[in-house]
Amino acid sequence: MQDPRRIYVDVDDVLAQTGRMFLDVLVEQFGRSVAFDEIRSYHLGDSFRLQPAELTEFMRRAHLPEALGSIEPMPGAAAALGRWLRRGYQVFVVTGRPPATRQTTLGWLQRHAMPYSEFHFLDKYSEFYRDPNSTPEGVLCLADLPGLRFCLAVEDFPGTAEHLAGTVGVPVALFDRPWNREVEELGGKNGAPLVRCRGWAEIERRFPAP
Numbered sequence: 001m002q003d004p005r006r007i008y009v010d011v012d013d014v015l016a017q018t019g020r021m022f023l024d025v026l027v028e029q030f031g032r033s034v035a036f037d038e039i040r041s042y043h044l045g046d047s048f049r050l051q052p053a054e055l056t057e058f059m060r061r062a063h064l065p066e067a068l069g070s071i072e073p074m075p076g077a078a079a080a081l082g083r084w085l086r087r088g089y090q091v092f093v094v095t096g097r098p099p100a101t102r103q104t105t106l107g108w109l110q111r112h113a114m115p116y117s118e119f120h121f122l123d124k125y126s127e128f129y130r131d132p133n134s135t136p137e138g139v140l141c142l143a144d145l146p147g148l149r150f151c152l153a154v155e156d157f158p159g160t161a162e163h164l165a166g167t168v169g170v171p172v173a174l175f176d177r178p179w180n181r182e183v184e185e186l187g188g189k190n191g192a193p194l195v196r197c198r199g200w201a202e203i204e205r206r207f208p209a210p
Contacts, residue, residue, distance in 0.1 A: 004090050006117075007210060008145075008153035008164070009081065011095040011105065014175045015114055016071045022048075024070075025062045030054065042157060042179045063097065065104045073112040076200030081115050089210070090117040092148065096124035096157070099139055124160045145170075152210035154203060158183045166191035171210070173203045 012018035019039055026032050026048055039047045045055040061067060081091050093116040095105060106119065121139040142160075145168050155161040156175040161183065165172045172194045174180060185194055197203045 005088065005210065006090045006092055006148055006150045007084055008092050008094060008148075008150045008155070008170070009116070010153075010155045010157070010160075010175075011093060011109075012097070013074075013156045013177050014154050015074055015077045015093070016108065017074055018071055019177065021067060021071045022062055025058065025067055029058065029061055037178050039178045040181070042159075047179070063101055065101075068097075068101060068104045069108060071108065073114070074200065078112060078114050080200045080204055083204070084210075085115050085117070089151075091115065092117060092150070093119045094122045094140065095120075096122055096160075122160075124157060152207055156180060161194060164192075165194035168192075171195075171207065173197045173207055175203075 009015065019036060022039075022044065023034060023036060026034060030048075030050070032048065034048055041047045044050065044058070045052065048055075048058070050058055084091055093109065093114070095101075097105060099121045102121070109116065109119070123139060123141045142163060145164065150164075150168075150170045152173065153161070153164045153170045154173045154175060155164060156177045156179075158180045161172050161174050161180070164170045169192045171192045174183060174185075174194055174196045176196050176198045180196075183194070183196075185196060195206050197206055
């Protein structure tokens with residue numbers, strides 16, 4: 001039996017314009033203004049010039065239901081997912097958010113009519129569950145990804161994108177964001193293709209048949 005054609009799709013800054021919400025929280029809570037293109041590091045303490053205690057409070061506020069619920073969808077995302085599903089692909093929506101955000105995240109996906117096959121939390125940053133053997137049901141770790149046999153991944157976080165392309169061997173559409181501008185396109189001896197894409201229209205153009 002042929003394996004199902006599965007596509008990995010990240011939530012934040014792929015389906016949802018989360019970085020824009022972060023900037024709103026930064027202004028509202030800390031009175032600090034940073035331009036979107038100045039978010040050059042995924043380590044927000046560096047990008048936003050926050051001390052450790054400030055960063056902890058920032059992340060708490062940014063993951064409140066009202067903050068996550070306010071995020072605008074990425075243009076073209078819902079339509080692209082729908083086209084993949086109609087063509088027989090399985091769309092696995094994944095997020096590195098804390099598992100406590102499940103209800104809010106699922107509600108956001110429903111409200112913005114984001115179609116998908118399955119939803120999973122992924123411990124991208126090795127922050128939630130240090131011991132892989134204690135990972136709760138429903139939360140994936142990086143070691144689980146090869147067994148899912150994805151035919152394409154859409155990701156913005158540099159570390160996970162490079163892991164998927166270079167280690168797992170999955171072609172990656174790297175959603176262009178300021179914090180991943182130093183990531184080079186990969187392919188050939190370096191692993192599966194990792195291709196920078198500047199929006200959903202380009203993802204569909206560059207990967208017409210994943």
